[in-house]
Amino acid sequence: MRNEKSIKLTVSGSSLSDSLSTGHFLMKVEIRNLGVIKKAEIDLKPLTVFIGGNGEGKTWAAYTLSAIFGQQGYGHYLKAYLDGNTQQAYPTLDSALQQLFEEGNAQIDMIQFANDYAENYIKDVARLTPNRMRSFMATERANFNDLEVHLNLAETKAEFLEKIKAASVHREISLNRKNSLESLNAIKETGDKILYFYSEGDLLKKLPEKAIQQFVVREIFQILHRAFYAYIYTFPTERTAFITLPVQRRKVRIEELLTDTDQSEVEQRGTSFIEPVNNFFDMILHSYQKEHRRRREEEINKNPQLGEYVKLADFLEKEILQGTVAFETAEVRDELLFQPKENTKLEMPIVSSMVKELAPLVLCLRYLVEPYELLIIDEPEMNLHPAAQVEIAEFLAMLVNAGLHVLITTHSPYIVDHLANLMQAAKHEDPDSIKEMFYLERTEAFISQEKVSVYLFEDGTAKNIIREEGTINWETFGKVSDDVSQIYASLLKVKD
Known part of the structure; x- marks a missing residue:
C-alpha cells in the first residue's frame, strides 16, 4: 500500500x-x-462531521474527497x-x-x-x-x-x-x-x-x-x-462484515465471496467493490503481514509519536472494547482474535458487533497510521450502545488532538450532541476539574472549536450548523424526537 x-x-x-x-x-x-447534491461549500477541518437524512449525499461527498486526496x-x-x-x-x-x-x-x-x-x-x-x-x-x-x-x-x-x-x-x-x-x-x-x-x-x-x-x-x-493528507484510510459501513474474513489478497471480488464464479470471468466482467472498500481491505491485509508488523515496531522506536497511536489503540481496547484484539499464529496464516478475559479467545465471526465495528480502528492505530493522515469513517456509531457512541465521540476527539484528521458521517444524536459538550469543555479554565463528568475521563478528549466543522446535508446542499458560541443546531434529529413525543402525548389523549 x-x-x-x-x-x-x-x-x-x-x-x-x-x-x-x-x-x-x-x-x-x-x-x-x-448525486442529489447541487452545491455544497465545506470547510475541511481536523475533525469534520457530515450529518443528515438517508440519501442526502453525505457518504458520496466523503468518498469524493477520498478520490481526490487519496x-x-x-x-x-x-x-x-x-x-x-x-x-x-x-x-x-x-x-x-x-x-x-x-x-x-x-x-x-x-x-x-x-x-x-x-x-x-x-x-x-x-x-x-x-x-x-x-x-x-x-x-x-x-x-x-x-x-x-x-x-x-x-x-x-x-x-x-x-x-x-x-x-x-x-x-x-x-x-x-x-x-x-x-x-x-x-x-x-x-x-x-x-x-x-x-x-x-x-x-x-x-x-x-x-x-x-x-x-x-x-x-x-x-x-x-x-x-x-499524508494518507487516507476509509472505514466503510461494510467493515463490520469484512473484518471477519481472512484476507489473502489485495482486491476481493464480490462474486468470489457469494458464488463459485470463475476468477477469469469475474475479471472480465470487472465487478468489484468500490475503492473505499478496497482501501479497507488493503489496510486489513497489511495488518495481517508479519513483516509489516515487525517494521512497525522498528518505526515506533525511531518515531515516538507512532507509539502514542499504539497507546490509543490500547486505550480503545481497555476502555471501550474491554478486551484485546491480537493476532495468533495458526498453521496456515495468522488469525485475528478477540480476548475479553484471560482464558477466553474468540474468532472474529462470533464476537459482538461492537468488536467487529471497532477492531479495524484498533489495527489501523496499532500497525499503520502516521501523523497527519485522514480517517474517513462512515457511521462510527454502527452497532454501538448509546453509551459507547458517546465514548467513541470522545475517542475520535482524542485522535484529532494526537495529530490525526478525522471525517465522519453520522446519524447519531449522541455523537453530535456530545461533540458540543467537548468543545465547551475545551474552553473551561480548569479542564482537570471537569474531566470526571465525561465518559472516558480524559482532558485529551476536549477539542477546540476551531478544529471542528459540522455540516447538515439536506435539500441538495450542506449547511454549517455550529453556532458561534459552539452549540450545534441540527433540527433534523430534534424534529424526529419532537414527533415521537407528540405521538405519545396524542395517544394518551385518545386513551383518556
Missing part, C-alpha cells in the same frame, strides 16, 4: 516527517452536481500528466528535467514550487476526478458527468508550506544488477526546502527518457499530494 515496486527497477525509501506541530489545518471545498487521486493524476492529459503546466519541473538530462543532477526548491503550484495542482487533480468516479464507486449507472469540485487552500497556505518543508525523501532507482553503482537518486532532508536529483554511473544513458521523467515527476507530485 505504501511501497512502490517495479519488476525491472529497484526503488527504495521515502517518508514524511513527523516533526510538525498539530495545527488547525483548513481547506475550503465546493462540490457541485454530485493515493488513487495522486496516481491517476501522475499518469494523466505523463500522458499529456492535464491542464496545469509546471515550467520549474520541466527546467529541472532538462538540467538533469544535460548535467546529471538538478534541484528544486519545493517551498517555492509548492507556493507557485500547490493550489493549481490539487485543483487539476479535482478536475480529473469526475472521469474516474464510476470506476471509483464501482457503478455503471450513476452519472458523474456534471460533477465539479473546487478547492481553496489560501487560509492554510502557511501550514501547508511547513508540511512541505518537513517532508523527507530518500529514493533510489537502479538497474537490477548486483554491485551496480549505477543509480538515480532523489534526496530531501527534513527541514530542507531543496529536493535534489543526481545520478551515479551511466544510468541516465541506459534508462528510457520516459522512465527518468516518471521518477522525477512522481517524487515532486507525491510531496505535494501528501502535504494535504
